[in-house]
Amino acid sequence: MMQDNIPVFTEVKEREIKAKDENSYNFLLEGDNLHSLKLLEKTHAGKIDVIYIDPPYNTGNKDFIYDDSFVDKTDGYSHSKWLSFMSERLEIAKLLLSEEGVIFISIDDHEQAQLKLLCDSVFGADNFIAESIDASNSSKNNSNYIAVNHEYLLCYAKNISGVKKGWLVKKNQIDEFERRAKTLLNMNLSPEKIHNELLQLVKYPCFYDFDHYTYVDQHGVYGTFEPGGVKNGNFDTEILHPITGKPCVKPSGGWRYSEATLQELVKKDGINFGKDETVIPRIKRYLHDYPMQVPKSTLFFDSQATTKWLKRENIAFDFPKSIDYIKHILSYTQDNSATVFDFFVGFRVIIMTQANSQANIRVLELLPKFKIKKMNRWCAV
Known part of the structure; x- marks a missing residue:
């Protein structure tokens, strides 16, 4: 349907996201993220410098919706549907990236192996930069065997030959x-x-x-x-x-x-x-x-401080990413004029605004359809 019908968005002025730098801007698209991606494909192709996404992880707990239905653990095609769900969106993401652009994807071990193969197919194995592990000190399950307290971060370039070398980050803590x-x-x-x-x-x-x-x-x-x-x-x-x-x-x-x-x-x-x-x-x-070093593939960012901050702000959100973790990732390329994009907005609509408050970084955020009710109360920060 979207091949012949372009989604139309209308501005909601009272939800405007004010940028501290008058020469910069931020905007948030609220709606189905595939519709929004199709729209941005027309307006932002080749213009995005950094994409960071934290997609639904297909854990069997109704984490993502496909063909207007939640996919749960009883669905025998859950992995296949998740890959189809991601493939459509990653193909467009590649078109949106600039020739120097990179994409970071957070994922846990439910789909890590499948996502790595999918990204090799979409972006090309030669454009794989690295896979990092973040130990958050927060176990998400009560396993009888091993309590998992880490997630993965896949990083790919649109064109590895166009990515500037010499990535540096400030030493953590x-x-x-x-x-x-x-x-x-x-x-x-x-x-x-x-x-x-x-x-x-x-x-x-x-x-x-x-x-x-x-x-x-x-x-x-x-x-x-x-x-x-x-x-x-x-x-x-x-x-x-x-x-x-x-x-x-x-x-x-x-x-x-x-x-x-x-x-x-x-x-x-x-x-x-x-x-x-x-x-x-x-x-x-x-x-x-x-004070600076080449980014390391083993990271330690405890999300507890961010969780406590959210509670103080009376914002309900499960398993938030550490604000410092997001800042760390965005600092890799040392580009303070980058356009940063996230099409699985959640807690990051707040994080991105904070992380970039002192830099001329434009932030694009999309709100997935199945999270609208949960996010509506604060998506206009």
Whole structure:
């Protein structure tokens, strides 16, 4: 029917989503998302930079509707119907992506394997970027065997050769880690005690990015790194131990740095000395100088803070994604002028608005038909 009939949408002015930047805009389409996608196919083909979707997961609990009927666990064709349901929408999503565009899809293990094969078919296996795992610390079932507390995130490009390289993200929880390290420093603990405390702290999943940064001084949190590692390095420079006053042992291949660099490091307290001159000094590398990293495929974003925030706002929503998780994903490409699109709107209509409040990122959101009653009360944020 939609091949010959274009859906018509009417503006509801009182639900306008105000953008903080007058040169930017956000809009939400409320209706069947396939109808909306068909409309956007005419107006936004090749214009979307980032798509993030969190589709219904086909868990057998009437999570999605197909051919105007809910599909439940008694339906012997549930996987087939789910794939048909997704295939129609992903084909249009590919048309909407720009040549530099990427799509992120959250999914659990009910359809992860099927979705991976479907995306290989729609976007091409060569355009597969990565599959990430997010451990949310929230088990969604009461299994008799293993409590599942993770979901997957599939990432594909429309054209991998057009995607800019050098994706970077801010290290997760960097501000909180530095705050805790500074607290230990202010407690006047010994350097060894602080080091041991930080070694314990980095065992927690939310601080796993800092396993090399387990020291702190008045200049900040730092890690220690090998000063040698070369075959024909600098054997001439002598570094005196600050306590014994004797020359420190050199790396087997000599220093990798020139005398001028080493002397400057000593002057600026950039060298970590051992207990005496028999221990090879190591170079300090401060965390605040290296706040960014390549995105990792294992993620830890606890959604509890977001859940509590929703309750305070009196908004009912089951299993919300962490706001920080969405911000993290949107920051991969480091493009603050990107057009971001989600055609399975749920909690993300709020998240996207918050995540992009300080950036000129346009947000497109579609509201699936089967969620209209649930979302109506707050879809105009």
